Every structure is written in structure tokens, then in C-alpha cells.
Amino acid sequence: MARADFDRDLSQLEAEIILMGGMVEAAVVNAIRALSERDLERSQTIIEEDDRIDAKEQEIEEAAISLLRKEAPVATDLRRIMVALFVASELERIGDYAEGIAKISLLMGHEPPLKELIDIPRMTDIALSMLKRSLDAFVERDRTNANQIATQIGPMDDEVDVLYNTVQTDLIALMKQDSNNIERATYLLWAAHNIERVADRATNIAERAIYLLTGQSVSVGATEDAADVL
């Protein structure tokens, strides 16, 4: 069959994306765990390991550019490569958010946490579930599945936003209560904001997965829009 090598290289490119997705997911999970457990050593490791994520993005970018040069792809092939580049870039940013949370953790030092973290880990679970589903949609290229994912991602993102607002309200209340809380509350607010951004990036990836299938750009926040093209 013609282009067997190209098919293999495309699949390999997507396998690398999934690998990178796993690295990024682990970084976020560990960053939040280190933050709530005040594990500074683990936070330091996350910061160091972000270099590996950056290197992986670079590797994917080089492989994609090489395929563009060699194969002059069109149609679905072209979209697979363009979306792979886009997804790698989004994953790299998610890695940066994990690194950011680890840095916040180091800034907080050995101070005890202001309060037990409840909503931030919940936000994290949802955001990472969104990321996993988006990456599945990207790799599987299954229209029915993508349709389901498109209708799920928007509400999940809304849920993360609601939790973020709750965290914000709670932390502002603590700051008002006692000005000694301001520094630690601000750190936690940053961490929550980073997780909120992870969910946004996962939404972007879902939108790109739909673009890959249909060639049309949609906003999965607007679920009707996504349903129209699938």
C-alpha cells in the first residue's frame, strides 16, 4: 500500500502526543499533591522535569515539520499534523501551569496551608478528565465519540469555572478575615487559577480534535455549535 511509511510516521507522531499528555497529566497531579502535602522536594522535581516536557514538545515539532517537508500532506493528513503541533503546544503550556503550581508551593515554603485543599483538587480531577477525553478524541478520530466528548467538555469546563469562583470567594473571605492570610491565600488563588487554565487548554484540544474530524472550527463551550458540524 502506498504511503505505508507516512501512515506509520503519522501514528508515531500521535503516539508521542499521548506520551507527552501522560507526562503533563502526571506533572499536574504531582504539583497539586505536593501543594496540599507541602512536599517541597516533590515540587522541586516537578520544576526540573518540566524541561523534559519542553524537550518532548520540541521533538514533536521537529517530527511534524519533517513530515510537512517530506510528504507535502493535504486533507486529513495535513490536519493531523497541524493539530498535533497545536496539541503539543497546548500540552507544553499545561506543563508550565504544573511548574507554576510547584513554584507557588516553594514560595509558600514550610508554612502550614491556610486551609485543607478541597475544591482545588476537585477542579484538578475534572480538568484532567477533560484533558484525557480531549486527547482520546484527537487520537481516535471517531465522529460519534467526538460528538459525545464535545457535548461533555463544555459543561465540565463550566463546572471548573464554578469551583474556581467558589475558591476565589472563600479565599477573599479569609483575606478579609485576617490580613495575615493574604499572602497564603494569594498563593492558593494563583494555584487555582492555573488549574482553571488547564481546563481551558483541554477545551482547546477538544475543539482541535473536532476540527481534525470535520475541517471546521467550533467552540465546544457552545455545544450546539459543535453538534452542528458533527
Place this chain on the structure above:
Amino acid sequence: MTQTDAVSITEAGLKENIITFPDEDKVIESRDVSVRYSGKLAVENVSMQVPRHSVIALIGPSGCGKSTLIRSFNRMNDLIPAAQVTGEVVYNGINIYSQDQDPTEIRFRIGMVFQRPNPFPKSIYDNVAFGPRINGMDVDLDEVVERSLKRAALWDEVKDRLKDNGLSLSGGQQQRLCIARALAVDPEVVLMDEPASALDPISTQAIEDLITELSSRYTIIIVTHNMQQATRIADYAAVLMAGEERIGRLVEYGPNSQIFDTPRDRRTEAYVTGRIG
């Protein structure tokens, strides 16, 4: 589908995957055109409309009937005794295959440029002046030659050697000379059958630039094997394919963004991505 699924080419494309144009925009339209060689079907029931002042690329694997089809657009198949064309090719509202139509006149209005440049073994000037002369056109030949060579982007290279033999030119120049020769009789449509496939990259670029330039004044239908070329120069692409029985059919026809970005027919997708053909 997976990318390597076998595709069946025993059916033409769906009607909704073949673009149509309003009457006032159409310059040529084939209606159920079939071509047979010695009774054997080579192209079956191709219906497609060509809008004025556009570049249409005919693409498809080898042996899918592209050249056969393009030759039916100006009755060039008449010159092959075994060829038989059925259906209609309507040019500005007139079926060029009707009895009262003069094939020579049609070929002036709908000119043709071939894969290999085929200048006559005459001077550059006489090559370009050939059509107007045999057509008895009442024109200033010097002016026609200059204008045609300018439109074919060859004038600056040959203006001081118009008496030289056309065959003394390079391959790329010869091809532009053939284009000038086709333009000299003031056609409305120019058919090009792989005009750059025998040329080096620089000459190919010159021909592509020329096609883009000419499209503001003429309608150009071009057969090409080079998909990158089709994406660069064409406004619309028509995909022909033939199955094992070697009968060419129109699978999909639409703007480049449809054919090369989001093809609707899986066979188009398989062809443009190089999985078949």
C-alpha cells in the same frame, strides 16, 4: 474508514459533491459526456460546468481519462478515428458536437497546449502568426505576434530573434511559444494537458505564473499530475478516477478548499493523500 481501506471506483461521485454554476457564469459545460475508443468505454457520463475566467485542474491517477476528457472539450478526439464521443459539450450555449459546428473554428475558440512542446519547425514569428494566417484573420500580424508573445511572457526573451527557428528555444520557452500560438487566435478557453510535466522546475514556475496571469483574461482547464501544482494555480479541481475496468468517472469537483482540505468523497481523500493512484 481507515486510511488504507480499498476504495471502489465503479460509481461516479454524488451529485452534491459536484459543483455547479449559474448559467451566466458558465463558459463550457459537459453533459453526460462519454468517450469510447473502438467501442470500449474510456470516460463515462461526465457532467461538469466550467466558470468563466477560472483555472480548473483535472486531476486523478494515470489512466483515469483526464486527457481523454479534456480532448473532448474542443473536439480534439475527432482526430483519433477510433474515438467516439457521446453527450454534449456546450460552449457558450452551443453544443460543439452538433452537425453545423466547424471543429477547426472550435479549436481556435478553445485552444490547446500539450504535454510536450510542439512548435512547428518554423520561425518564432511564423509559429505565432500561423493561426491568424490560416484563419484568414484580418489583423495586424506584427501586433498579434507581439501581444501574444507578451501574454505568454516570452516577448522579452525573443523579441530580437523572431526569425530564429522555434525549435532553437529551450523546452520551457518552446512551451510558452506554444501558449503564445494558442493565444494568437484570441481564444476564450485554453486547454492544457500537463503543460509543465516535461519541464524543469524553473520553467515550470514560469508556466504556473503565466497560467495565473492568463486566468484574468481566459478560462483555463489544465490536466496535471502534480497535486501541489493544482493547489497553487487552480480555483477548482475535478477528480477523475477509473476502477479496474478502466472507465474514468468524475468522483468530485469543487473549490480547492473542498478537494484538498476537506474532500467529501473518500475516494478523493484517498487520492489526494496519496493512498491510491
